Amino acid sequence: EAGVTQFPSHSVIEKGQTVTLRCDxxxxxxxxxxxxxxxxxxxxxxxxxxxESKQDxxxxxxxRFLAERTGGTYSTLKVQPAELEDSxxxxxxxxxxxxxxxxxxxxxxxxxxxxxxx
Amino acid sequence: xxxxxxxxxxLSVPEGAIVSLNCTYSNSAFQYFMWYRQYSxxxxxxxxxxxxxxxxxxxxFTAQVDKSSKYISLFIRDSQxxxxxxxxxxxxxxxxxxxxxxxxGTQLTVWP
Numbered sequence: 001e002a003g004v005t006q007f008p009s010h011s012v013i014e015k016g017q018t019v020t021l022r023c024d025x026x027x028x029x030x031x032x033x034x035x036x037x038x039x040x041x042x043x044x045x046x047x048x049x050x051x052e053s054k055q056d057x058x059x060x061x062x063x064r065f066l067a068e069r070t071g072g073t074y075s076t077l078k079v080q081p082a083e084l085e086d087s088x089x090x091x092x093x094x095x096x097x098x099x100x101x102x103x104x105x106x107x108x109x110x111x112x113x114x115x116x117x118x
Numbered sequence: 119x120x121x122x123x124x125x126x127x128x129l130s131v132p133e134g135a136i137v138s139l140n141c142t143y144s145n146s147a148f149q150y151f152m153w154y155r156q157y158s159x160x161x162x163x164x165x166x167x168x169x170x171x172x173x174x175x176x177x178x179f180t181a182q183v184d185k186s187s188k189y190i191s192l193f194i195r196d197s198q199x200x201x202x203x204x205x206x207x208x209x210x211x212x213x214x215x216x217x218x219x220x221x222x223g224t225q226l227t228v229w230p
Contacts, residue, residue, distance in 0.1 A: 004161070031216055042122070043162070043206065043220040056217060091161055095216060107218065109154075109161030 002026070004110035006092050012116045018080040021113045025074070025094030031055075032075050033095075033107060034067060038088040046090075049075060082117045089114050121145050124207055124221025133230050137194040141207035141221045144188065148209040148219070151183050153192045156204045156223065165205075166192065197228045 005024045034046040047057040051072035069075040093107040124141045154162035166181040168174045174181045182191040206223040
C-alpha cells in the first residue's frame with residue numbers, strides 16, 4: 001500500500017511568487033491534515049479536511065494560504081504571494097477515520113515539502 | 119508558554135544504553151498522547167499511542183503518562199544505532215478531532 005506522497009519534495013522561490021504544494025493521501029483515508037515546521041520550532045497544525053470539507057482551518061496563518069481538496073482525494077496548498085517567513089517544511093498527513101468521542105485514528109505522514117522563500 | 123515543552127537535545131548515548139525522553143504540557147484538556155519518530159528527510163512515524171495515565175510497553179519501547187503532573191516519557195531499552203532519529207511527542211485534546219500538538223522534538227544519536 002502506497003503511503004502519503006507529497007510533491008514537490010523541495011521548492012525554492014522568490015518572495016512574492018506563488019507556490020502550490022500537493023498531497024496525495026493514502027487511498028480511502030477521509031481525513032487529511034496539513035502541518036508546517038518552521039526552522040527551530042515545533043510542527044504546527046494548519047488545517048484538517050474531512051473528505052472535501054474543511055473541518056478545522058484555525059491553524060492557517062493568514063489569507064495568503066489557500067487549501068483545497070476537490071473531490072475528497074488529493075489536496076493542494078497554495079501560498080500566494082510567498083513571504084520569507086513561509087519557509088519551512090510542509091507536512092501532509094492522512095487518517096482513515098475520526099472516531100466519535102474525541103478518539104482518533106493514526107495519522108500517517110508524508111515526507112514533507114521543503115519550501116525556501118528567498 | 120508553549121502548550122507542549124520538549125527539550126530538543128541533542129542527546130548522544132552509547133549502544134545498549136537506556137534512553138529517557140520526556141515532554142511536559144500545560145493544558146489538562148490533552149487526553150491522547152503519542153510519540154513519533156522522524157528520520158532525516160522523512161515524515162514523522164507513529165511509535166506509541168496512549169490514552170490514560172500509566173505505562174504502555176511495545177518491545178524495547180515504553181511510554182509513560184502522568185496526567186497529574188502533565189508529564190509524559192518514552193523509554194528506549196537496549197538502544198541501537200538504528201534508533202538514531204528525532205523523537206517527537208504529540209498530543210490531542212479531547213475536543214479537537216485529530217489536530218496534533220507537537221513538542222519540538224529531541225534529536226537522539228546512538229553510537230556503536
